[in-house]
Amino acid sequence: MGKQRSPRSPRPLLIVSENMNVKSSYGMNNCQIRCSESSPGGDSISRRLLEGEYLSSKAGIHHGSKNDSIPCSFASKGMYYGRRQMFFRSHVRSIALVVAFMGALFLLDSLMFSIIHSMNLQISPSQMESDGLQDDHAYDRQERIPLEMYGQLLNLASADLTKKGKEPDLSTLWEELYNEQASAWTPCADKQDSTHQGKSPVNNGFLLVSANGGINQQRVAVCNAVAVASLLNATLVIPKFLYSNVWNDPSQFGDIYQEEHFISTLKDEVNIVKELPSHLQSLDIEKIGSLITDADIVKEAKPADFIRIILPILQKNGVVHFLGFGNRLGFDPLPFNLQRIRCKCNFHALKFVPKIQQAASLLISRIRKTDTARSLLDIQLLGNFTADTPLKGHDASREPSKYLALHLRFEIDMVAYSLCAFGGGENEAKELEAYRKIHFPIVVERLKKTKSVSPAELRKLGKCPLTPEEAGLVLSGLGFKRSTYIFLAGSGIYGGNSRMHALTRLYPNLVTKENLLTPSELAPFRNFSSQLAALDFIACATSDVFAMTDSGSQLSSLVSGYRVYYGDGQAPTIRPNKKRLAAVLKESNTISWNRFQERVTKMIQEDQRVNVRGFGRSVYRQPRCHECMCKLH
Numbered sequence: 141m142g143k144q145r146s147p148r149s150p151r152p153l154l155i156v157s158e159n160m161n162v163k164s165s166y167g168m169n170n171c172q173i174r175c176s177e178s179s180p181g182g183d184s185i186s187r188r189l190l191e192g193e194y195l196s197s198k199a200g201i202h203h204g205s206k207n208d209s210i211p212c213s214f215a216s217k218g219m220y221y222g223r224r225q226m227f228f229r230s231h232v233r234s235i236a237l238v239v240a241f242m243g244a245l246f247l248l249d250s251l252m253f254s255i256i257h258s259m260n261l262q263i264s265p266s267q268m269e270s271d272g273l274q275d276d277h278a279y280d281r282q283e284r285i286p287l288e289m290y291g292q293l294l295n296l297a298s299a300d301l302t303k304k305g306k307e308p309d310l311s312t313l314w315e316e317l318y319n320e321q322a323s324a325w326t327p328c329a330d331k332q333d334s335t336h337q338g339k340s341p342v343n344n345g346f347l348l349v350s351a352n353g354g355i356n357q358q359r360v361a362v363c364n365a366v367a368v369a370s371l372l373n374a375t376l377v378i379p380k381f382l383y384s385n386v387w388n389d390p391s392q393f394g395d396i397y398q399e400e401h402f403i404s405t406l407k408d409e410v411n412i413v414k415e416l417p418s419h420l421q422s423l424d425i426e427k428i429g430s431l432i433t434d435a436d437i438v439k440e441a442k443p444a445d446f447i448r449i450i451l452p453i454l455q456k457n458g459v460v461h462f463l464g465f466g467n468r469l470g471f472d473p474l475p476f477n478l479q480r481i482r483c484k485c486n487f488h489a490l491k492f493v494p495k496i497q498q499a500a501s502l503l504i505s506r507i508r509k510t511d512t513a514r515s516l517l518d519i520q521l522l523g524n525f526t527a528d529t530p531l532k533g534h535d536a537s538r539e540p541s542k543y544l545a546l547h548l549r550f551e552i553d554m555v556a557y558s559l560c561a562f563g564g565g566e567n568e569a570k571e572l573e574a575y576r577k578i579h580f581p582i583v584v585e586r587l588k589k590t591k592s593v594s595p596a597e598l599r600k601l602g603k604c605p606l607t608p609e610e611a612g613l614v615l616s617g618l619g620f621k622r623s624t625y626i627f628l629a630g631s632g633i634y635g636g637n638s639r640m641h642a643l644t645r646l647y648p649n650l651v652t653k654e655n656l657l658t659p660s661e662l663a664p665f666r667n668f669s670s671q672l673a674a675l676d677f678i679a680c681a682t683s684d685v686f687a688m689t690d691s692g693s694q695l696s697s698l699v700s701g702y703r704v705y706y707g708d709g710q711a712p713t714i715r716p717n718k719k720r721l722a723a724v725l726k727e728s729n730t731i732s733w734n735r736f737q738e739r740v741t742k743m744i745q746e747d748q749r750v751n752v753r754g755f756g757r758s759v760y761r762q763p764r765c766h767e768c769m770c771k772l773h
Contacts, residue, residue, distance in 0.1 A: 286641035289563040289609055290725060294642055296733040297616040301646060305622055313619055314542055314684050316712045321750040323709030328770040329483035329763075330405075333476070339409055340373040345454040346416055347372070348425070348461040349379040354387050355396065355670035355677070356694035357466055360760060362393075363485035364469040365462065366410055367478045371443055372451055374460075375411040378402070381670075382464065389669045396670060398491045405489040409481050420459050430457045433464060440470035443478070472756045476767055479759060483768035486698075486760050487705050492674055494525065495664060500678035501525040503656045507543045507625055507679075516706045521678045543625040544615070545683035547676075547699070549605050549690035552634040553579065559587075560604035561595035564635070600726075602719025606689035608633060609642035610725065614716050615687065616646050617740035626650045627683060629676035629695070653679070687714040697761040705763045715747050 288294055316322050347369045351361035362379050369376035378393050393399065403412045415421075425431050430453055437449055446469075454460045462468070471479075492500075501522045505511040513519050555562065556575040562568060576584050598604055606614075615624075626647050633639055644650055653675050654662065665671045673695070680686050680699045688696035703711035724731070724739050753765040763769055 284635065284638035287563060287635060287638045288642050289607065290613065290728040293613060293725075293728040293731070293733075293736065294609065294645070296736070297613055297646055300733055301616055301622040304619075309621055314712070316707075316709050317745055317748045318750045319709040321709075322704075322707070324772050325704075325750075325764050325769045326708075326772060327487065327705050327768075329480055329768045330488045331770075332408075333480070339370065339411065342373045343375055343411065344373045344451065345375070345458040345460065346413075346420065347374040347376045347454075348416065348459065349376070349465045350382050350461070350463050351379050351466065352382045352384060352464045353466065354384075354694075355673045356698050358670070359486065359490060359698065360467065360694070361465050362490065363482050363760070364467070365465060366406060366412075366485045366489075367474075367482050368446055368450075368462075368469055369410045369412075370481050371446055371478060372454055374454060375413055377416050378412060378414050379465075387669050389667070389671075391668050391670045394493075395668070396493060396496065396674060398493055401491045402489045406481070406485065409477075409484070416459065423457075423459065425459065425461045428457050429453060430460050432460055432462050434466075434468070437468055439467055441468050442470055443474065470756070471758060479765075479767035483705075483759055483763055487702070487763070487768070491523070492521070492678070494523070496671060496674045496678070497521070497523045498525045499657065499661060499665070500675050502661065503653055503675060503679055504682055506656050507627060507651065508541050515682070515710065516708060517682045517703065517711065520706055521682055521702075541625055542684040543627055544620065544685040544687060545627045545629060545680040546611060546615075546687045547629045547680060547689065547693065547696050548608055548611060548633060549630065549688075549693050549696075550607060550633050550635075550639070551631055554605050554690075555634045556580065557583065558598065558604055559583075559592070559595065560598050562604075562607055562635075599722050600719075602717065602722055604718065604722070606716065606718065606721070607642075608640050610721070611687070611689050612643040612646040613725075613736075614714070614721065614740055614744075617737045618714070618744060619737070619741075620647075622647060623649060627656075627679050628652050629680050685712050685714065689716065691715050697758065701758070701761040701763050705769065712748065714744055717743050717747065 347365065349361065349365040351358040351365075353361070358379075358381050365376060365379055368374075378399060381392055383390055393402075399414065403414075406412060423430075432450065432453075437445060450460055501511070504518075504522070508514075513522065552572075552575060556572045557580055564571075593601075595604075615626075624647055626649065628650055629652075653672070665675070677695065677699060680695070681702045686699060686703060688700065690696060700713045700715070703713055720743050721740070724736065724743075751762075751764070753759065753762040759765065759768055
């Protein structure tokens with residue numbers, strides 16, 4: 141949801157001191173940066189704005205000092221007025237020119253401000269910031285009327301929720317459908333296998349990793365790096381996180397995860413150190429040929445690829461640096477011990493730092509109205525932290541509340557990239573096209589050369605992200621009551637309140653980390669988007685029910701896998717099939733509410749069957765396999 145701010149950047153306020161110096165409350169450098177980002181030649185625009193403000197302020201000060209220095213005696217008053225009249229007569233032409241010049245400056249100020257404002261509306265999606273994450277949602281802050289794509293179905297859903305509002309909640313929605321089969325699988329990636337030989341006494345060198353992307357992509361990269369270090373008999377230096385203009389977060393590994401716990405948990409599998417030895421720190425990694433980029437090793441590479449390409453370099457130079465290391469290691473075929481190390485890293489070695497655990501515990505306690513750990517998920521993710529501050533306005537003596545966590549992937553980047561239409565007509569189409577031209581120019585060029593698929597066909601194929609309205613219809617179709625508490629994860633929703641209206645109409649008890657935590661409690665996380673995303677991760681993973689709208693999302697994948705691993709068959713996940721849902725929603729004007737409920741319920745229940753991880757599938761998302769978990773019966 142994010143903070144709601146005007147898409148127009150504030151004009152720098154000018155503070156004039158007694159010695160006539162003029163300073164911007166934002167700082168000159170800041171002003172120039174903002175203006176130059178907003179338009180070509182922005183530096184000159186910035187200077188003109190400041191000069192205009194300076195002259196107008198200066199004139200105001202002269203005027204004020206004249207009035208403040210009136211003498212007391214009548215004689216001095218007469219002398220004062222006489223001198224003033226002589227001054228005006230001798231300088232009337234100069235005064236007129238100054239007035240005209242000031243008027244022109246004010247006119248120029250207004251004109252330049254309008255130009256900058258216009259440019260901000262077009263360009264600012266990539267420049268504005270919300271909670272430390274680069275904010276691509278300038279369009280979201282425009283006031284719009286509520287937008288509904290399925291008005292008739294929405295009315296049926298609202299009427300049904302109202303009708304059942306006072307009925308007791310006897311549903312099984314808060315339980316896993318196949319609880320017995322799911323609970324048969326238990327965590328055991330941290331257990332020693334009888335064939336485990338421990339780490340090799342050979343050390344072929346040091347492995348440096350610079351992971352890109354956001355916190356979830358970086359998490360995958362870290363665990364893949366641990367597996368590769370074990371494969372190559374290398375010592376892993378704690379990975380670095382690359383700074384990205386997209387995520388806008390300087391956080392490093394130790395700002396998010398507990399370093400000592402990470403090292404000690406994996407000590408029997410991999411040697412891990414915090415820094416490269418001093419005798420290697422001065423090496424020019426690129427010059428000696430030890431810098432490995434995505435161009436040097438294929439995506440989803442096999443172990444043999446690393447041994448053939450990377451091992452000789454490591455043995456020769458004593459160090460290898462993987463730059464932008466992400467999905468460079470495939471899932472299958474992979475030796476049992478390497479797959480298990482991956483699981484151990486993800487589910488046991490990566491513990492959030494106390495600062496994040498404490499804030500997340502406080503957040504969750506305010507939804508549940510209790511600080512008692514209720515599951516193994518709570519213990520693993522929150523550690524020893526509890527909070528005793530109930531959510532304001534709720535009776536802490538009542539039974540703890542259950543809550544559903546919803547991860548909506550409906551940010552403008554997702555929406556624009558999909559090439560789908562979402563009922564916003566021509567204005568929406570123009571906005572998304574303008575965004576694509578700035579952020580996805582390759583996609584725009586590709587569309588010019590190939591036959592494009594229509595938005596209607598894309599929706600039919602299940603390629604379109606679900607809107608908040610569609611998510612609300614799914615939840616109401618499943619039978620969740622209007623009083624359900626919903627934690628909304630993620631950043632700003634494209635369309636803002638106009639898009640969220642349909643969802644909040646059905647489910648008014650919708651909360652985010654921004655309104656569960658106070659500004660002072662959130663302050664340590666401001667401008668650290670990865671740390672804020674960690675709060676979302678914990679709130680989603682520990683929820684009573686987790687609902688996702690995009691199964692391809694890295695956050696949704698990691699959260700659902702965590703719930704499988706530690707959920708003990710008590711952590712249901714709702715994963716709509718977008719292709720099947722599109723077929724149902726196509727009949728929105730004719731389908732009855734009972735029939736809609738039947739089809740949605742069947743769609744979700746079929747996805748909740750307990751399946752073992754398939755070949756090539758992610759162990760982070762589907763850890764039900766013998767490398768990660770043990771089956772009791």
